Structures are given as C-alpha cells and as structure tokens.
Amino acid sequence: MTKRRVIAWGTGAIGMPGLRQLIEHPEYELVGLHAWSKDKVGRDAGEIAGVQKATGVIATDDVSQLLALRADCLVYQGNYADREAQCTADVVPFLEVGTNCVTPALMDLIAPRYGRREFVDPIEAACRKGGASIFCGGTxxxxxxxxxxxxxxxxxxxxxxxxxxxxxxxxxxxxxxxxxxxxxxxxxxxxxxxxxxxxxxxxxxxxxxxxxxxxxxxxxxxxxxxxxxxxxxxxxxxxxxxxxxxxxxxxxxxxxxxxxxxxxxxxxxxxxxxxxxxxxxxxxxxxxxxxxxxxxxxxxxxxxxxxNLYDGCAITALHPINAIGRICDAAPGIYGQLDLPIFYSKNVIR
Structure with missing residues (x-):
C-alpha cells in the first residue's frame, strides 16, 4: 500500500492529537510540519507530539519549504477564530500547487453553499487552478x-x-x-x-x-x-x-x-x-x-x-484526517461529508 504523504499545520489543542495520530498511522507518511510557535520550530515532530520516537520531520515556519514537498495532502489545523482571512490565505497556495487539504478549521466550507463568499470563492478558484480538493470536518x-x-x-x-x-x-x-x-x-x-x-x-x-x-x-x-x-x-x-x-x-x-x-x-x-x-x-x-x-x-x-475534553478535541482533528484517502482520490473541488463515500479509521492498534 502506498502511503499518502501529508503535511501537518497546527500544534494546538486540536492539532496536537491530530499530529500524534498522523505519526502513528499506517496509511499516512508525515513529511512536513508547520509550527507557529518559535519554541517548536527546529524540533522533531515526534518530540513536539510527545511520542516515543523521532520522525525525522523537523518543524518549520517556512511555508515555501512545505510547498516544495508537493505532498498529497495538507492537514490544516490552525485557529479559525477571528482569523478566517488568514486561514484562507494559508491553504490557498497548497491547493494551487495540487496539494489536497483536510481541515477542521475552515468552517465556511462545512456547508459551502451557505459559507461566506469572501472565503469560499478563493478556495474554489485555488482548487480549479491546482486540480486539488478540500474537505472541512470536525465535531x-x-x-x-x-x-x-x-x-x-x-x-x-x-x-x-x-x-x-x-x-x-x-x-x-x-x-x-x-x-x-x-x-x-x-x-x-x-x-x-x-x-x-x-x-x-x-x-x-x-x-x-x-x-x-x-x-x-x-x-x-x-x-x-x-x-x-x-x-x-x-x-x-x-x-x-x-x-x-x-x-x-x-x-x-x-x-x-x-x-x-x-x-x-x-x-x-x-x-x-x-x-x-x-x-x-x-x-x-x-x-x-x-x-x-x-x-x-x-x-x-x-x-x-x-x-472528555481531550477526546473531543481528538475527534475534531480525526474526522477530517480519516477523509484523507477519499479526498485525495476525489475530483477537484470543495467537498461536504455527504459528497464523499463513507470514510473511517483503519488505524488498528498492533
């Protein structure tokens, strides 16, 4: 099985449990990590996530390095509260180079027909330009x-x-x-x-x-x-x-x-x-x-x-993460959950 090459963006209350699952997941290969905090930049993703192994993936705040990876999917877990324009600007360049995206953050895409056009339209245009797809989930x-x-x-x-x-x-x-x-x-x-x-x-x-x-x-x-x-x-x-x-x-x-x-x-x-x-x-x-x-x-x-609160945050991250395979196989565009075939976790503890 060919693993999907993924980049993680965000290491906060939602991003951290998502990062841990990505590191351990049999279907995904973590190839990049964006960190906003200066004390996380330059550290191994495994150390940041608190798992018992080094990954070789070093956190960076240099977006050009991450874009150059041409990964299959960006897992975007940034904070969307009062940052809608910035979050939209963060994901657009990845979509434009053909990197698909899953996220719990861009909530205007949950039901894109009813989302605010100033955030939906640039993402639709980026999907067309790069031939990429995006899905927003969460709890x-x-x-x-x-x-x-x-x-x-x-x-x-x-x-x-x-x-x-x-x-x-x-x-x-x-x-x-x-x-x-x-x-x-x-x-x-x-x-x-x-x-x-x-x-x-x-x-x-x-x-x-x-x-x-x-x-x-x-x-x-x-x-x-x-x-x-x-x-x-x-x-x-x-x-x-x-x-x-x-x-x-x-x-x-x-x-x-x-x-x-x-x-x-x-x-x-x-x-x-x-x-x-x-x-x-x-x-x-x-x-x-x-x-x-x-x-x-x-x-x-x-x-x-x-x-509990931690598990609720983990579900928020994992709902879109579990859709990575489906969204990578999908035709370009914005997808709601009912637009995708059923997706679920295949990360069985071994």
Missing part, C-alpha cells in the same frame, strides 16, 4: 451535525423534528479567541459576536440551512435565542479568572422553521464551570462533553455520546 459543526446525524436518519421514517445539542464543560479549554466569541466573563446581558455577527451565521446557522436541504426541504427561517448563567463566586478556568455574576455558561438555541413548525433545533450549551447553568442540558454520565440527538417522528429515538 460540531461536522461529524455530529452531518455524519452521525445522517447515519441515524438512515433508520428514520417520517421526520417531524431533528434536535441536536452540543453540551460541553470547557473549564480546561484555553482557546482564548474562541472563548471570547461566546462572551464568557462578560455581563449576563452581553450579546457576543458568535450570536450577533457573521461568525455565528457562517459557523452554525449555515448548518441548519444545510440540514434542511439534506432533508429535501428549504427552511422558511431560522429563529435564535441566547441564554446565559453565572455563579455567585469568582473561579479559575483555563480561559482565565471568571468573575462572580458574569457569564459562565451559555445556551444558544437555533430553530429552523418549516411550514410554521420547528423542523431542526440546534443548541450549543457551553460552560466554563460544571455548576454553571444547571437548568441547561447536562452531558451524559457527568462527562466533560457530549452530544445529544433526538429524532421525533415515526419512529422516534434519542442518542447521546459522552467524552
């Missing part, structure tokens, strides 16, 4: 709202309502840019960028439009509400010190209406303390995170998935 939006959801819908009959909820305790998550988008540590009546701006519409409301489309209908409208909760004492989270009375939990409910009834309900329940927002949905088995999906109709059924 939510991504696997949970498309792959997992539609595997459940394969057993459904008449569908009255689809209800999807992400429930996470993010007290150990230190992604400052991402957390700020949700308004943590702000007054309870503060409405943050994720709710009021283009970011939330591109990342999450687009998911509802796409689910409606996949179900074969055009939603009439999406309504939205934002709820917050705090605690009556200060506490420390990885994000920073959260002040008493400020936002420590949020519940964002988006409802896709069809012919006067809710067809798709999509919730984000995020906390930075386990006790914040007890009235909001709670993860299964008191886990750090999880996903709840309810299909109402004939038949009706409910599923829940529980995980």
């Amino acid at each position: 939510d939006p991504g696997f949970m709202t498309i792959g997992h959801l539609f595997s459940l819908l394969s057993g459904a009959g008449q569908v009255e309502c689809v209800n999807v909820a992400e429930v996470c305790d993010l007290s150990k998550y230190a992604g400052v840019d991402s957390m700020a988008l949700y308004g943590f540590n702000m007054p309870l009546d503060f409405l943050p960028e994720m709710y009021t701006g283009d970011t939330g519409r591109a990342w999450h409301e687009s998911t509802l439009w796409a689910i409606g489309e996949y179900l074969g209908v055009q939603l009439d409208e999406i309504t939205s509400s934002w709820e917050t909760a705090g605690l009556d004492y200060d506490f420390e989270a990885a994000f920073g010190t959260i002040k008493a009375g400020d936002t420590a939990a949020i519940r964002w409910t988006m409802t896709g209406m069809y012919k006067g009834r809710p067809l798709v309900i999509y919730r984000k329940i995020e906390r930075v303390h386990r006790d914040a927002g007890p009235q909001f949905e709670q993860p299964l088995h008191n886990a750090e995170g999880g996903y709840q999906i309810t299909i109402t109709g004939s038949p009706s059924f409910h599923t829940e998935m529980a995980m």
